[in-house]
Amino acid sequence: MADRIFDKSQALYVRALETVPLASQTFSKSAMQYVGGASPLFLDRGDGCRVTDVDGNEYIDYVLGLLPVVLGYRDPDVDAAIRAQLDKGISFSLATELEAELAERLVRLIPCAEMVRFGKNGSDATSAAVRLARAYTGRDRIALAGYHGWHDWYIGTTARHLGVPQAVRDLSSAFTFNDADSLASLLKAAPGEYAAVIMEPAGLDAPAPGFLEAIRALCDEHGVVLVFDEIVTGFRIGMGGAQEAYGVTPDLAAFGKAMGNGMPISAIVGRRDIMAFMDKIFFSGTFGGEALSLAASIATLDKLERDSGPARIAATGVKLRDGAAKILKAHEIDAEYLTKGPDWLPAVLPTGEGRADRTVTTSLLRQELVAEGLLFMATFNLSLAHDDPQVIGETLAAFDRAMARVAAALRSNDPAARLRGAPVEPVFQVRQNTGPIIKPKDAAE
Numbered sequence: 001m002a003d004r005i006f007d008k009s010q011a012l013y014v015r016a017l018e019t020v021p022l023a024s025q026t027f028s029k030s031a032m033q034y035v036g037g038a039s040p041l042f043l044d045r046g047d048g049c050r051v052t053d054v055d056g057n058e059y060i061d062y063v064l065g066l067l068p069v070v071l072g073y074r075d076p077d078v079d080a081a082i083r084a085q086l087d088k089g090i091s092f093s094l095a096t097e098l099e100a101e102l103a104e105r106l107v108r109l110i111p112c113a114e115m116v117r118f119g120k121n122g123s124d125a126t127s128a129a130v131r132l133a134r135a136y137t138g139r140d141r142i143a144l145a146g147y148h149g150w151h152d153w154y155i156g157t158t159a160r161h162l163g164v165p166q167a168v169r170d171l172s173s174a175f176t177f178n179d180a181d182s183l184a185s186l187l188k189a190a191p192g193e194y195a196a197v198i199m200e201p202a203g204l205d206a207p208a209p210g211f212l213e214a215i216r217a218l219c220d221e222h223g224v225v226l227v228f229d230e231i232v233t234g235f236r237i238g239m240g241g242a243q244e245a246y247g248v249t250p251d252l253a254a255f256g257k258a259m260g261n262g263m264p265i266s267a268i269v270g271r272r273d274i275m276a277f278m279d280k281i282f283f284s285g286t287f288g289g290e291a292l293s294l295a296a297s298i299a300t301l302d303k304l305e306r307d308s309g310p311a312r313i314a315a316t317g318v319k320l321r322d323g324a325a326k327i328l329k330a331h332e333i334d335a336e337y338l339t340k341g342p343d344w345l346p347a348v349l350p351t352g353e354g355r356a357d358r359t360v361t362t363s364l365l366r367q368e369l370v371a372e373g374l375l376f377m378a379t380f381n382l383s384l385a386h387d388d389p390q391v392i393g394e395t396l397a398a399f400d401r402a403m404a405r406v407a408a409a410l411r412s413n414d415p416a417a418r419l420r421g422a423p424v425e426p427v428f429q430v431r432q433n434t435g436p437i438i439k440p441k442d443a444a445e
């Protein structure tokens, strides 16, 4: 284990806390996610699949900015496209040709896409879809499954709903992934009131056979707009999203993250007759047509398509998931950690069982992986730059050394004592909503 010093991260953390609440813009990129004092808190630069922190420590990055970096940091083709656009300008007073050009790409690639509008964050696209569905149907209620961003209509359904009015919370209800009956009950309890069903169509769990088809049928039966949130699946599971992979076409879909290899861009795509309501609602902002991100996105999608991006990501994922599973078993810590998830997003998850509680096993895992030069949270977030035998070999060797120490800690009398700082704090279980909040008007008490 190379001795890693985090003095500059610590000093910058103390400085940033004075002026930046949380010392980060994003919960999942904050100090809450890593073992205090034993982890980097600030990065300085990236190249390919590697990043360097402010203390000069290097890592193979399996977080990738929370998934936007799909080709690798400083991808030469994307960066060249950005530079070429930079020579022409960034934000203009009228639309540019880039908007139509990127929209045409998405219409060609994504089954439900007949028309397209752009935003900057995933939350822009999911919230636009919700407003559009409400305008189109003249209804207010939303049923949802998954994580959909920071806006009131979604975050009000989670434990972190402080600041969201009850009147807004009352309109959103969570249903359970892979349980179509849970959606059927919601729709039945408030007939004619649901505008949209918005869901992540796939994630660490694949949709069970027939599940997405059942959701599609329920939406058709009840006149509800079906929205797939493909912010994570988009351009990773395949170029046409989960809707192409599983053969079920929603009415609208939201894309973001990977579409710009790190540049801030998202898209709402969908059926022409519903997208036509875009002219009637208000979804309009200063930066929707910002040209560097549009140019980056065109270059990113071209390269992913040309280089069979999703297939290469999946092949890398299989090697890492299989390798990690063997290592966990060899160190006899497979009661504490399991591997799961699809080929394109393999995960190593604490089981919450075995010799220590989940906070300790999560913290030990991240601490020891960081010590071995792997920046990792729960999933192997992959880019094409990871598709390299050297990187995969280095990763599995580092994983093996880290798991040897995790195993030793778990065999000791007091595994928590092996933590070199404060444990990881969960933000909240984003993919576990608090359940239906509403009591439908006509439901029994």
Ligand SMILES: Cc1ncc(COP(=O)(O)O)c(C=O)c1O
Pocket: 066, 120, 121, 122, 123, 124, 126, 146, 147, 148, 149, 150, 200, 229, 230, 231, 232, 256, 257
């Ligand atoms: C499935 C899904 N939807 C929506 C969002 C929100 O995207 P953003 O954070 O870019 O607003 C995320 C972000 O993690 C996500 O994973």
